[in-house]
Amino acid sequence: AQKITQTQPGMFVQEKEAVTLDCTYDTSDPSYGLFWYKQPSSGEMIFLIYQGSYDQQNATEGRYSLNFQKARKSANLVISASQLGDSAMYFCAMREPIIQGAQKLVFGQGTRLTINP
Amino acid sequence: KAGVTQTPRYLIKTRGQQVTLSCSPISGHRSVSWYQQTPGQGLQFLFEYFSETQRNKGNFPGRFSGRQFSNSRSEMNVSTLELGDSALYLCASSLEPADNSPLHFGNGTRLTVT
Numbered sequence: 001a002q003k004i005t006q007t008q009p010g011m012f013v014q015e016k017e018a019v020t021l022d023c024t025y026d027t028s029d030p031s032y033g034l035f036w037y038k039q040p041s042s043g044e045m046i047f048l049i050y051q052g053s054y055d056q057q058n059a060t061e062g063r064y065s066l067n068f069q070k071a072r073k074s075a076n077l078v079i080s081a082s083q084l085g086d087s088a089m090y091f092c093a094m095r096e097p098i099i100q101g102a103q104k105l106v107f108g109q110g111t112r113l114t115i116n117p
Numbered sequence: 118k119a120g121v122t123q124t125p126r127y128l129i130k131t132r133g134q135q136v137t138l139s140c141s142p143i144s145g146h147r148s149v150s151w152y153q154q155t156p157g158q159g160l161q162f163l164f165e166y167f168s169e170t171q172r173n174k175g176n177f178p179g180r181f182s183g184r185q186f187s188n189s190r191s192e193m194n195v196s197t198l199e200l201g202d203s204a205l206y207l208c209a210s211s212l213e214p215a216d217n218s219p220l221h222f223g224n225g226t227r228l229t230v231t
Contacts, residue, residue: 035219035220037222042224043205043207043224043225043227044222044223044224044225045207045209045222046222047219047220047221047222050219091160093160103148103150103165103173103211103220104150104162104165104173104175105150105152105160105162105220106162107152107159107160108159109159110159
């Protein structure tokens with residue numbers, strides 16, 4: 001069964017610094033997708049970035065980049081130049097292989113990121 | 118383009134009652150999934166619907182059920198509520214299943230069972 005591990009329950013970072021949120025995964029399937037979501041206190045899950053298992057390059061979306069190390073089974077999220085608005089819970093998730101069209105995400109436990117002014 | 122809309126935002130029920138939660142996906146999205154989020158168990162998959170058919174179901178008791186309508190709107194129902202059902206219920210929609218198609222989530226419905 002697929003599993004996602006986020007080992008950092010909480011992180012505190014100074015504004016404008018870069019921050020790396022760790023994510024390791026476990027799967028025996030060669031095809032999978034990795035996602036990062038941000039959840040502010042309002043509850044909504046906001047999609048940040050996606051990395052496919054066959055993608056040759058690391059994904060980037062604005063200030064977000066994904067450090068994908070397939071052999072280590074890690075998919076760390078890097079936020080450059082952090083802002084106060086980045087304070088939130090961050091979840092790493094893996095999409096199980098799409099079987100008969102069905103899809104399901106497996107989530108890690110999350111990392112609470114706090115940006116200090 | 119409007120996002121995923123979930124109603125109601127907050128709900129307080131008593132043990133033994135039943136509850137229905139509603140989700141309107143992003144226009145054009147035909148896949149709707151439901152997730153339960155609790156402090157102890159984290160985010161857990163409930164079920165997924167596509168074209169009014171349940172395609173995948175998580176490890177939840179039969180008290181949890183759902184359906185999808187022809188306009189892709191979805192409802193989930195929890196019968197005989199238990200205290201442990203108190204959680205944030207999140208609905209997500211996506212386009213046709215594709216490897217890089219993200220799930221877009223709503224704000225959730227926070228259910229409190231007393």
